[in-house]
Amino acid sequence: MAERRRARRLLSWLRSRLTPGSVRARATLAACTVVAVALAVASLAMLSLLRADLRGKLEASARGQADVVAKLAMGGRLGKVVPLGDGTDFVQVVNGKGQVVAASQNVVGRPALGVSGPPVMEFGGLKPLGILSSQQVTNVVVETPDGPVVIHSGASLRAADDAESSTALTLLVGCPLLLLTVALVTWRVTGRALRPVEAIRSEVAAIGEQELHRRVPIPRGDDEITRLARTMNGMLDRLDLAGRRQRQFIADASHELRSPIAVLRTQLEVAVGHPDPTVRAELVEGALQDAERLQALAADLLFLARLDAGPPQRPTDPIDVAELVRAAARGRELTLALAQEAVAPGHRLWLARLVTNLLDNAERHARSSVRVAVRTDTATDEVVLTVHNDGEALAPADRERIFERFTRLDDARSRDAGGAGLGLPIARDIAHHHGGTLTVVDSPSGATFEARLPRDPQTAQEPAGPEG
The missing domain is CATH 3.30.565.10 (Histidine kinase-like ATPase, C-terminal domain)
Structure with missing residues (x-):
């Protein structure tokens, strides 16, 4: 249990350290994260589509060459040397016994490729045929008067690999630059957008109890920050009005209490020193009346305080x-x-x-x-x-x-x-x-x-x- 608590405290500490503290930093990090994920997905999709497109074109070119040779073979017009078409590196025709019955000029006399498998195969190189570059080989099986043969038509992958490498390099360099641009633009735009908020915060922090007449600056426009500034000023107006009403109320209450208290004190002082009991009784009776008025006024003030509290x-x-x-x-x-x-x-x-x-x-x-x-x-x-x-x-x-x-x-x-x-x-x-x-x-x-x-x-x- 103690180890779990320490692990949780460590994770909490790391989270607090790694999480940006300001809205500006969090907005920038969020924008960069979203753009980075989008760029990664888009780059992978682009490379996959490019690879599929290039290899599809190579396969179409090699299959077209194989179809031409297949027509010759099926008609019994196949010679020992087969002409090569555009986009094809070699052609080799192998019979059922594994013997080469026809080939393009560049692989004449070379051993049979001797492969059987899917219609389209990729090789890093064909050394037995004297071809070192990567090849995409298309295999076509046809029936001839002399029996079935397999036509191997190969197309070089060098151009496709070079195009893929160039595109990957471009993305590898361009994506970080684009991500950096997004970070800088987001940082600048967020900072400019939050600048009025900081001005509002600074002004509110500087407003003291005796400075409720001050107001926060209202930025131009009619966006959320402008409405926030107007709301803050409206709140300050209400606080200022409440403060002035409270001060006026205290001043009025003090004024209202001062006079009856002074009269009450005078009556009591005179009553204490007056020798005539009748006059003294009248003064005490008047003092009681003033005390009742003070009591009623104090009750009203307390009731108003309850009403103000609500x-x-x-x-x-x-x-x-x-x-x-x-x-x-x-x-x-x-x-x-x-x-x-x-x-x-x-x-x-x-x-x-x-x-x-x-x-x-x-x-x-x-x-x-x-x-x-x-x-x-x-x-x-x-x-x-x-x-x-x-x-x-x-x-x-x-x-x-x-x-x-x-x-x-x-x-x-x-x-x-x-x-x-x-x-x-x-x-x-x-x-x-x-x-x-x-x-x-x-x-x-x-x-x-x-x-x-x-x-x-x-x-x-x-x-x-x-x-x-």
Whole structure:
């Protein structure tokens, strides 16, 4: 077992050493490997085809010569000397007794070849015939008036061998040069293609926590690297925006906490040193009220932190929104119009907080009445919560600004009422976390807030009419 572990560690070490570390090197190695395999297969195929073609031509030439001699032999016109045609080195005719009955001029008087075998044979040389070059011999058996004879027709392989050797040498020299060219071109092209990636990496590595305003360079064109650079810049935009929002949130929270803490401290210091018990009791009562406001503000800040962190997944518990409104409306003077089966998937405590914040905001700004309605929109398959107050109408420019954290359109009145400008932002964040929306919609008078939440898909029956 120990030896196997050492062998595996050795193989792992060798693999890590031999595997190129950069994308550029790996791409070059992969391209060279593919081209090398392709060149090897193509070279072998080329040499095989060339060899088959050259030997096929030699065989055709030798067989043609043998067929001419065969016609003479079958007609009884065969002489002792046989003329040679183009592309043939020798011709020898041997009878059944192994005697040479005819031959070409260059092998007259030579012993019989004395071979029997396949129709086509190759020899490195025929010394008995005085031929030293490689030969391809074609054997043809024919019947003559004097009996069967074997016609041996030979063609030199020198030209074919020279052509094969030249081609092999050319491939042997050309393929490495071509492979080297492929490596150089791939290395250059990959390096040029990856240069923007390195520029992006260097810029991202140089961006610190206080330098989120910097952006990576965007190369020209519309390829994958350009889209990567745009995606990186989009991510940096979101990080920069999140950082600025966080800093602004901390600054606003510090500002909101500084004033009540200072007032609370002043009240307590005066109460400690004041001789009149009645005045001291009033100061302590005011300090308790400020402490309650601080406690509410701290709870809102903690709730916002939870919302910013987000739930691990969107809550799916079926929540009856009309029931939440009824529970939040106890002890309030409200006009209700609530539909039945207005069920939305969500988190009960969070949706209850959304309803409470909308009702608190409506009561704070209403002159005399607040109307609350819950219905289902079958066209969009949503649960719609509408809260209307008959107070001052919101200007179009303020309809989005009121959802910004710590924003109060009437600062003095909101402070007296205990508002910190967090109720509506919290309500909108809760709606967004549930896949819904919270907006200010047009109304003839006053201000109307509309929250839309996805309807629970398990709700089967259609909503009934509203309750009074």
